[in-house]
Amino acid sequence: MGAFEYTALNSGGRKNRGTLEADSAKAARQQLRAKGLIPLEVTAAGDSSQQSTGSFLSGSPGLGIKPLALLTRQIATLLRAGIPLEETLSAIANQTRNQKVRRIVLAIRAKVLEGHSLAQALGSFPRAFPKLYRATVEAGEHSGHLDDVLERLADYTESQQQFRQKVQLALIYPIVLVVICVLVVTGLMVYVVPDVIEVFTGTGQQLPMATRILVSISDFISSWGWIIPPVLVLLVVGWLLLLRQPGFRYRYHHRLLEMPVIGWLVRGGQSARYVGTLAILTGSSVPLVQAMGIASGVMGNDFLKERLQTAQKFVREGGSLRRALEDVEYFPPMMTYMIASGESSGTLDEMLERAAENQERDLQGAVTAFVSLFEPLMLLVMAGIVLFIVMAIMMPIMNMNQLVV
Numbered sequence: 001m002g003a004f005e006y007t008a009l010n011s012g013g014r015k016n017r018g019t020l021e022a023d024s025a026k027a028a029r030q031q032l033r034a035k036g037l038i039p040l041e042v043t044a045a046g047d048s049s050q051q052s053t054g055s056f057l058s059g060s061p062g063l064g065i066k067p068l069a070l071l072t073r074q075i076a077t078l079l080r081a082g083i084p085l086e087e088t089l090s091a092i093a094n095q096t097r098n099q100k101v102r103r104i105v106l107a108i109r110a111k112v113l114e115g116h117s118l119a120q121a122l123g124s125f126p127r128a129f130p131k132l133y134r135a136t137v138e139a140g141e142h143s144g145h146l147d148d149v150l151e152r153l154a155d156y157t158e159s160q161q162q163f164r165q166k167v168q169l170a171l172i173y174p175i176v177l178v179v180i181c182v183l184v185v186t187g188l189m190v191y192v193v194p195d196v197i198e199v200f201t202g203t204g205q206q207l208p209m210a211t212r213i214l215v216s217i218s219d220f221i222s223s224w225g226w227i228i229p230p231v232l233v234l235l236v237v238g239w240l241l242l243l244r245q246p247g248f249r250y251r252y253h254h255r256l257l258e259m260p261v262i263g264w265l266v267r268g269g270q271s272a273r274y275v276g277t278l279a280i281l282t283g284s285s286v287p288l289v290q291a292m293g294i295a296s297g298v299m300g301n302d303f304l305k306e307r308l309q310t311a312q313k314f315v316r317e318g319g320s321l322r323r324a325l326e327d328v329e330y331f332p333p334m335m336t337y338m339i340a341s342g343e344s345s346g347t348l349d350e351m352l353e354r355a356a357e358n359q360e361r362d363l364q365g366a367v368t369a370f371v372s373l374f375e376p377l378m379l380l381v382m383a384g385i386v387l388f389i390v391m392a393i394m395m396p397i398m399n400m401n402q403l404v405v
Helices: 025-034 065-080 085-095 099-113 118-122 131-143 146-201 209-243 246-258 262-283 288-297 302-316 321-328 333-345 348-404
Strands: 002-009 015-022 038-044
Touching (some): 065 146, 146 209, 146 348, 209 246, 246 262, 246 302, 262 288, 262 348, 302 321, 321 333
Antiparallel strands (some): 002 038
16 A cells, blocks of 8 residues: 545535545545545655656655654654554554645655665655664664664754754844844934934034944935845855855865854854764664764765764774864864763763763853843944934034034
8 A cells, every 4th residue: 555645626626635545546546536526636655757846755845853853753652652663654644734744654654565664765755854864763673673763863853953943032032133223223324314414414514424424324225225135135145156166165164163153163063963963873773983974974064074084984994983083173172081981981872972962052052142142232233323323413413502602
């Protein structure tokens, strides 16, 4: 039995789209007719003909981290309860309200029923299930502890989702503040400042330097302000196109690691991600050298990825993981010390997990502190801009009072 996506007309003439299970496309059409629907199109889920249309199952949208974490937790819980894999996938597909998740789960179940392993079935959807995810599931299937491995993956994805959600919530207020600041200043420059300054220019007196600067800025925004948004868009697009060039991206990623504050955040995030991936893979019985290859493949920094591939070669030739990461030069000393302790005591996977947790905790604290400082900083910047506008307007008034006296 396989999964089929359909488009059909109901009795009211409206199009319905969905997914169902059937032995064949013909049987799927019969099911639709039995429900009072007129089938227009019935195709196998994940079929190559759909990929050309840019459908969801072609992998373009992928799964968000939140539905992925929920799906992983559901599979792990049902497998731990002793329910077979195909029944687990069927139960999840039947109870979920997310049609995207339902289509993917039914397509995976169809692959499993055809005799593929779960990891092979997940490979049909590479953007929904990253390389780390699939490799960990494959290791769990080989070791016979798939439920335990999925529990680890669920914990990992949920912690990533919670951290991302925390940062997004913390950034809401600063972003709103920036938008309001830009709108207020633009409104003052376009509608208020020109009328006020016109009073002083009519008197023929020499305006102070701050007032002349304010007038120039106001004239520029009034005349050319419309061009600023498209220029910003072009700059962003140009930067993204430059980052697609491997040579430029490699040099940029190297410079990024060397920057004072941002570099520390990037190094901390990348090292935590790498060591956390190693912890999951080695804890799932994946050999260390293979785990290092997979972990370096999910890194977002090209320069660091190349250094870690060199470290993998060093370990393959018999070197220690601690020495290999020290040669990379971008991992925190405390992390390499904990890894060395794990290697000497035979508890490497446990120490890798602790090292990743410590680094993520430090990183989360730093990000939280940065966001907390951003709010008063924006208030100060906004207050400084408003103060400059007020002073530029008040200075000519003060000069006029002096002339009168």
